[in-house]
Amino acid sequence: MRILMLGDVVGKAGRKAAAELVRGLKDAGAVDFAVVNGENAAGGSGLTGNICSALLSAGVDVITSGDHVFRNKDVLEVIDGERRLLRPLNMSPAAKGRGWGVYEAANGAKVGVINAIGRLYLNVGANPYVAVEEAVGEISPETPIVVVDMHAEATSEKVAMGWFLDGKVSAVAGTHTHVMTADAKILPNGTAYITDLGMTGPHEGVIGRDAEKVLSFFYTDMPARFELAKGDVRAEGVVIDVDEASGRAAGIEAFSWVPGEELPGKAG
Ligand SMILES: [Fe+2]
Ligand SMILES: [Fe+2]
Structure with missing residues (x-):
């Protein structure tokens, strides 16, 4: 079977590209299961119920997330009831939502999806x-097919998760940095791995934000309202x-x- 994993969806343009791609691949029978990181889907920060519904109805099977999952409070209305939306599993046990689940793919196979978050800069306590x-x-007792979204700032934490899970899961894909890494590979014991899926x-722009605003902030050290970037939309x-x-x-x-x-x- 074939599984699609998409890097962080940013804003309306990102949602449109994600929906077009997932719908196209599903309609063509080219993928059986689609996991999309949606933590930046709502205006660049967080998610809403409507956005989740739109992604799911385009053929997305599971929406993963990360440090921005609760940035838009609208998500609180749906996160407990929508099991296809995940937040990092190693957040506080008191946080709303869930961090993993088992789902059924288009071909009938069961797929486990786990969403984890790294610790550097991300203020999450659990290991x-x-x-x-x-x-x-x-x-594992339910299915050998498992994919992991490891949302982390540090390359090392993501690489380490790949080695930790090699031979134990089907794939480990990093998210969060919004820049795709050139290291997609199969690890020695059969786990697919990439340090970051990209955006x-x-x-x-600067990882999804308008470059001028971000540069102003970096150059002057004075706060600026970061608008979303516009050009060169990619999935x-x-x-x-x-x-x-x-x-x-x-x-x-x-x-x-x-x-x-x-x-x-x-192809293939
Ligand atoms: Fe992100
Ligand atoms: Fe993030």
Whole structure:
């Protein structure tokens, strides 16, 4: 089976690109399951119920998130009731929502999805490795197919999660930095890995924000209201080939897709 994972969706342009790509790939039968990080989907920060519904109805199976998940309070109305929306599992146990789940793909296969968050700069207390190990233990009796969104600032925390889970899950993909890394690969024991999926949104800016405003802030040290960038909208992520019986990955293809161009991930 083939699983699509998309990097952080930023604003309306990102949502449109994500929806177009996921719908296109699903309609073509090119992917069976789609995981999209939506933490920046609402105006660049957070999510709303309507945005979740729109992504899900475009064919997204699970929306993962990260440090910005609760930035828009509208999400609080849906996060407890919508099991296809995840927040990092190693947040406070008192936080609303859930950090992992098992879902059914278009081909009938069961897919476990885990959303974790790193600790550098992100103010989350619980150890992500211990938390993910527990979740994999819960999911394993149900299905060998498991994908992990490791939302983290530090490259090292993400690389380490890949090695930690090699042979135990189908894929580990990093999110949060919004810049795709050039290290998509299959680790020795069969786990697909990439340090960062990149960003689904406007690339002509500073990780999704208007460059002029961000530069003003960096240059003057004075606060500026960060508007969203506009140009060079792309959807970035990976398509992973997974052997259903073993849960191991056979291939990973990274893409930076411009809406209107030929869909990625269709070959093979
Ligand atoms: Fe993000
Ligand atoms: Fe983030």
